[in-house]
């Protein structure tokens with residue numbers, strides 16, 4: 001049976017299938033042979049540093065940009081052959097694209113509902129529901145141009161969800177938002193996902209990606225570095241956590257116990273100690289301080305940085 | 319392509335344009351104030367027979383108003399960041415072009431109907447019952463044609479509305495001087511007439527002259543066919559250009 005199901009069975013199971021996507025701008029290869037598959041109902045992350053090609057990839061997947069090469073299937077529908085049917089199934093928050101600031105929150109929701117072909121009673125009901133879910137009902141009839149950034153982004157996500165899409169594409173949806181707006185938006189996205197909607201999210205926040213996503217695709221310089229579950233990538237992430245400390249006076253890193261550090265970088269009076277166990281490293285730093293009677297000028301723990309993760313991953317590949 | 323989805327996309331786009339862009343000042347400055355200004359500059363106080371020149375003035379109004387909405391929309395949406403979002407919706411570029419054109423058509427039709435109404439109060443216009451149909455067809459075709467021209471002008475644009483407004487003035491002004499607005503085409507000769515016949519606006523002013531009982535250069539229905547052909551060319555060209563320049567300025 002498994003043999004017979006072959007690729008068509010895969011296509012049915014996959015919400016998104018990207019095959020060998022490439023795109024160049026004036027000779028510069030922004031995306032270079034990116035392939036991955038996203039299962040139905042999966043929460044999928046695309047992670048990469050600035051300029052990695054995340055937005056370009058999302059633009060191709062959502063039909064904004066035509067790939068130079070490659071094929072895209074959305075729920076088994078070829079995006080090039082039947083763009084309208086494929087787009088009908090998507091909800092999209094582009095990185096820079098916004099809703100209409102000259103319309104009110106409710107007018108925007110209804111306009112997007114119209115574009116997605118919802119009948120009048122349905123779109124009115126969905127708009128009201130969305131406004132409530134996004135805690136915007138008291139501002140429903142105000143023009144979006146009077147909204148704060150977080151409120152704008154909330155209405156933006158509402159517009160992407162108004163037709164109950166089967167796939168959501170979100171390009172850095174929480175960039176620059178405060179904790180509350182971020183939580184509200186991610187809660188809505190998680191609720192959609194729990195109801196069976198496939199979610200693709202791009203971010204350069206590793207913590208956020210590993211918290212939300214079932215699998216993450218890491219891309220760098222337009223190419224896929226790896227696609228894996230956050231659990232599997234975790235050790236890579238953790239090895240790149242670090243503690244940064246500055247002592248008053250000269251201290252050599254040799255004075256710290258080597259068991260609590262993977263690698264040390266020194267710059268100026270600061271030491272950056274890479275470790276998989278920041279807690280132990282800080283204990284060790286305190287021990288040194290007490291023993292030697294030193295003063296600590298600054299002490300901070302740093303999350304995993306993308307650059308370090310890429311270094312690690314590309315090292316591992318070699 | 320699914321026809322029902324296509325029609326829906328174009329109509330929703332037109333509806334959105336009407337809701338948003340009919341309120342914008344540049345539409346009125348370039349679409350209303352400009353033709354009025356030209357009217358006063360060329361017709362008033364020069365002891366001209368207003369009735370003789372009314373069809374030309376009407377053609378000019380249709381031309382300016384219908385082509386003033388289109389150039390605004392795409393650059394405005396690119397600047398505001400709506401355009402990329404629009405492209406993610408179930409619409410295609412030709413549907414966007416058609417929707418923007420319809421919005422311009424309706425705007426031009428409304429304003430030119432008002433002008434016609436006001437004109438008929440002051441001037442003893444003689445429009446026979448049989449000509450009313452011709453007049454309606456000319457209004458629709460003229461407005462559609464120049465609304466499409468307006469969208470075509472904005473199709474290669476980036477994200478600065480004022481640049482496009484400048485370009486559109488650059489395209490539109492020469493056209494009114496060669497199109498038999500100030501001197502009916504039948505009175506022109508030689509190269510001036512040949513030049514005039516290259517402009518779609520000539521066929522509108524010529525046709526309006528015809529339905530208002532004056533001499534025409536070509537039969538009215540021929541003029542209509544020519545305008546329809548121009549409209550088609552403008553729509554197709556706008557779609558092709560916008561398709562290739564969609565990402566400019568994003």
Ligand SMILES: Nc1ncnc2c1ncn2[C@@H]1O[C@H](COP(=O)(O)OP(=O)(O)OP(=O)(O)O)[C@@H](O)[C@H]1O
Pocket residue numbers: 025030048049050051052053054055056057095204565568
């Ligand atoms: N329209 C365009 N014209 C020219 N170059 C482009 C265009 N869009 C993207 N690029 C280039 O392609 C590369 C990838 O850009 P992209 O926006 O996809 O990166 P990204 O991963 O989304 O980055 P960020 O995290 O900063 O959003 C960049 O080097 C960018 O300069």
Ligand SMILES: [Mg+2]
Pocket residue numbers: 054055056095171
């Ligand atoms: Mg990006």
